[in-house]
Amino acid sequence: MLEIKDLHASINGKEILKGIDLTVNAGEVHAIMGPNGSGKSTLSNVLVGHPAYEVTKGTVRFDGKNLLEMEPAERSHAGLFLSFQYPVEIPGVSMVNFMRAAVNEKRKYEGLPALTAGEFLKLMRQKRGIVELDSKLANRSVNEGFSGGEKKRNEIFQMAMLEPKLSILDETDSGLDIDALRVVAEGVNKLKTPQTSCIVITHYQRLLDYIKPDIVHVLYKGRIVKTAGPELALELEERGYDWIKKELGEEV
Amino acid sequence: MKSEQQYIDLFSQCEAMICRHSAEAMNAPRAKAFADFERIGFPTRKQEKYKYTEVADLFAPDYGLNLNRLPIPVNPYEVFKCDVPNMSTSLYFVVNDAFDKHDHPAAQLPEGVLFGSLKEMSEQHPELVKKYYGKLADTAKDGVAAFNTLFAQDGVLMYVPRNKVVEKPIQLVNILRADVDFMVNRRVLVILEEGAQAKLLVCDHAMDNVNFLSTQVVEVFAGENAVFDLYELEETHDSTVRFSNLYVRQEAGSNVLLNGMTLHNGTTRNTTEVTLAGRGAEINLCGMAIADRNEQVDNHTFIDHQVPDCTSNELFKYVLDHQATGAFAGKVLVREGAQRTCSQQTNRNICATREARMYTQPQLEIYADDVKCSHGATVGQLDENALFYMQQRGISLQEARLLLMFAFVNEVVDQIRMEALKDRLHLLVEKRFRGELNKCQGCAICKN
Numbered sequence: 001m002l003e004i005k006d007l008h009a010s011i012n013g014k015e016i017l018k019g020i021d022l023t024v025n026a027g028e029v030h031a032i033m034g035p036n037g038s039g040k041s042t043l044s045n046v047l048v049g050h051p052a053y054e055v056t057k058g059t060v061r062f063d064g065k066n067l068l069e070m071e072p073a074e075r076s077h078a079g080l081f082l083s084f085q086y087p088v089e090i091p092g093v094s095m096v097n098f099m100r101a102a103v104n105e106k107r108k109y110e111g112l113p114a115l116t117a118g119e120f121l122k123l124m125r126q127k128r129g130i131v132e133l134d135s136k137l138a139n140r141s142v143n144e145g146f147s148g149g150e151k152k153r154n155e156i157f158q159m160a161m162l163e164p165k166l167s168i169l170d171e172t173d174s175g176l177d178i179d180a181l182r183v184v185a186e187g188v189n190k191l192k193t194p195q196t197s198c199i200v201i202t203h204y205q206r207l208l209d210y211i212k213p214d215i216v217h218v219l220y221k222g223r224i225v226k227t228a229g230p231e232l233a234l235e236l237e238e239r240g241y242d243w244i245k246k247e248l249g250e251e252v
Numbered sequence: 253m254k255s256e257q258q259y260i261d262l263f264s265q266c267e268a269m270i271c272r273h274s275a276e277a278m279n280a281p282r283a284k285a286f287a288d289f290e291r292i293g294f295p296t297r298k299q300e301k302y303k304y305t306e307v308a309d310l311f312a313p314d315y316g317l318n319l320n321r322l323p324i325p326v327n328p329y330e331v332f333k334c335d336v337p338n339m340s341t342s343l344y345f346v347v348n349d350a351f352d353k354h355d356h357p358a359a360q361l362p363e364g365v366l367f368g369s370l371k372e373m374s375e376q377h378p379e380l381v382k383k384y385y386g387k388l389a390d391t392a393k394d395g396v397a398a399f400n401t402l403f404a405q406d407g408v409l410m411y412v413p414r415n416k417v418v419e420k421p422i423q424l425v426n427i428l429r430a431d432v433d434f435m436v437n438r439r440v441l442v443i444l445e446e447g448a449q450a451k452l453l454v455c456d457h458a459m460d461n462v463n464f465l466s467t468q469v470v471e472v473f474a475g476e477n478a479v480f481d482l483y484e485l486e487e488t489h490d491s492t493v494r495f496s497n498l499y500v501r502q503e504a505g506s507n508v509l510l511n512g513m514t515l516h517n518g519t520t521r522n523t524t525e526v527t528l529a530g531r532g533a534e535i536n537l538c539g540m541a542i543a544d545r546n547e548q549v550d551n552h553t554f555i556d557h558q559v560p561d562c563t564s565n566e567l568f569k570y571v572l573d574h575q576a577t578g579a580f581a582g583k584v585l586v587r588e589g590a591q592r593t594c595s596q597q598t599n600r601n602i603c604a605t606r607e608a609r610m611y612t613q614p615q616l617e618i619y620a621d622d623v624k625c626s627h628g629a630t631v632g633q634l635d636e637n638a639l640f641y642m643q644q645r646g647i648s649l650q651e652a653r654l655l656l657m658f659a660f661v662n663e664v665v666d667q668i669r670m671e672a673l674k675d676r677l678h679l680l681v682e683k684r685f686r687g688e689l690n691k692c693q694g695c696a697i698c699k700n
Contacts (some may be wrong), residue, residue: 048644076646088641092659102645
């Protein structure tokens with residue numbers, strides 16, 4: 001589904017990603033862990049086409065298509081979704097109008113007619129249940145005045161509405177209490193199918209107790225330096241990153 | 253004084269004709285207005301108040317005037333299919349400055365309420381008009397007000413007697429109609445006595461593709477505890493110049509809402525001056541402008557807190573695209589002794605291009621010590637993070653920009669206290685941003 005080869009990217013002339021190789025197949029859950037500043041968020045931003053980042057080398061293919069040539073909205077239509085680490089507040093744009101525009105543009109891309117107002121509201125009601133999102137939030141402006149937990153639930157709600165093929169969860173667990181974490185993680189699990197994949201970026205094993213990864217990667221200084229099964233996350237939780245740095249021959 | 257001279261000559265030559273086709277109450281202040289205009293002329297940019305609009309240049313071209321009051325053949329019902337769905341209004345038309353004589357089947361006003369031609373009303377109720385006409389628009393202080401007082405021959409009178417509540421909103425459609433470049437000087441007088449309540453919606457349209465210049469002076473008297481809403485909507489075209497001077501005086505406990513919306517225009521200068529003269533009076537003054545190409549919108553507001561316990565809330569928002577220019581200068585004066593004044597002024601603007609220009613000048617002058625006042629102004633671009641967030645959800649950049657722009661100005665539209673009109677405005681704003689509103693929305697002519 002996703003095939004990243006030798007990806008280099010920089011922001012303001014500073015190289016952050018220094019040759020990423022990563023393949024994600026349909027139905028897989030990958031966890032990306034790593035110390036602060038290693039390039040995890042840069043990787044997710046580059047994949048969804050954030051204009052601040054410049055790809056200097058490498059290729060990314062998504063379902064066989066050249067992802068890097070696509071506009072951000074087109075990447076979304078093709079089935080790529082990012083749950084933002086810091087969801088943006090958009091005062092004055094209601095959740096309903098925002099989601100209707102998003103859903104209908106995707107349908108247009110797929111050659112489907114726009115949903116009627118009734119169909120759309122029904123879909124909203126149905127998907128809201130997945131993350132127990134309060135109906136009142138749906139009538140408010142996008143993320144405006146939402147608590148940290150509500151914002152993250154809202155991200156997963158949007159994911160439910162758009163049914164992406166590949167979801168990237170960028171530190172979706174940050175700022176969540178235990179209950180909210182469970183609700184959000186269960187939401188993600190409910191949306192999982194054998195055809196969809198997920199990249200979970202996190203600092204903590206906690207989230208991975210709920211969303212079980214098939215493969216765990218360690219990203220360090222812009223490269224994937226270790227890849228293993230789910231037991232790697234447990235080991236990192238216990239031992240930190242120093243032993244990996246040592247393995248790389250760095251002084252610790 | 254080049255630009256002024258042609259009008260000084262015109263008035264000198266045509267004074268008798270102007271007066272003959274007007275009413276005594278409107279003729280009485282002309283002599284003083286003439287002296288004032290000769291003395292002060294048009295405002296210049298050296299005056300703080302008119303810093304952003306070059307008035308004399310705008311009056312310099314040769315415009316036709318209809319001083320002899322030749323009837324202009326037009327049946328507004330045929331050309332203007334006003335459609336604000338779900339809103340029932342008492343509908344009236346003014347063609348240029350002449351109150352339309354056609355029947356108004358929808359217009360049924362409560363007993364005692366007057367709405368009609370200012371000239372005719374001045375003849376029928378001379379004492380009423382004399383008591384109020386020209387009392388707020390000081391011709392010695394403002395050259396545009398002096399000019400209008402000099403040449404205005406007709407317009408509209410609205411009178412709501414004591415404790416009378418006009419439930420149904422009154423809608424006034426101003427239609428600019430001419431075959432040659434044309435000037436219109438219109439006068440509006442609104443009197444709400446103690447406890448009276450009414451809502452007035454005024455839309456300006458330009459029907460013909462000639463150059464128009466219109467001046468209007470609106471004087472509003474809100475008596476004790478009166479409640480008045482005035483919505484002004486400009487939907488004209490690129491070759492229209494509009495000068496509007498709106499003066500409001502509020503007595504104790506009165507509540508006035510003014511909302512001026514510029515959807516399409518050429519060059520617009522709106523001056524709004526509100527005097528809070530009685531305790532507990534409240535003014536909600538808002539406005540918005542959507543301008544593109546070479547359109548210009550200049551709003552100047554002045555709120556005078558003369559007595560204690562009054563409230564003023566002011567909100568103006570502009571979205572400027574292409575090479576459009578916007579200006580907002582808002583002054584709030586809290587006089588000595590005007591304790592417990594609450595005043596809030598906000599002006600927020602978006603310049604969508606590098607060429608668009610916005611000038612903003614918030615001003616607060618306070619001479620009382622127990623007050624709650626704030627003001628703020630911003631000029632910025634659309635939020636890049638919000639744009640990217642929306643694109644990630646599959647919304648195209650163009651659509652995301654539109655959504656942000658609607659959201660931005662809808663804060664002003666949401667101040668409207670008439671649900672059907674609010675819905676209609678949301679739609680008009682959307683169409684305006686989508687470029688589907690080339691001229692005015694209501695004219696059958698434009699739709700063809």
